[in-house]
Amino acid sequence: MATDNLLAILAMAAVTYATRAGGFWLAGRLRPTPLLAAWLGQLPGAVFAALVAPMVVAAGPAGWAAAAAGFALMRWTGRFVLAMLGGLAAYVGLAPLLGP
Secondary structure, three states: OOHHHHHHHHHHHHHHHHHHHHHHHHHHHOOOOHHHHHHHHHHHHHHHHHHHHHHHHHOHHHHHHHHHHHHHHHHHHOOHHHHHHHHHHHHHHHHHHHOO
16 A cells, blocks of 8 residues: 555545544533533434435335334333334335336
């Protein structure tokens, strides 16, 4: 490997580490307001919904029904893994009937 390439990789690694370590350092010293803490608490669900929504829309009727089943299971049981497995089972069962 050329020396220039190795130096570039090491420099990028150092900058990446410094950015992440600095963020953890700063987050440890700041106290969020109650509003910010509530917003940060809801962020993982919002990110998951934003990632899954385009796939659900493109999946057709079987995907829509499976998403509804997964949502209902999540609300009923509160268990994420069970909701995912239920939604998957609904999709596998409904895809041959409704089409993907």
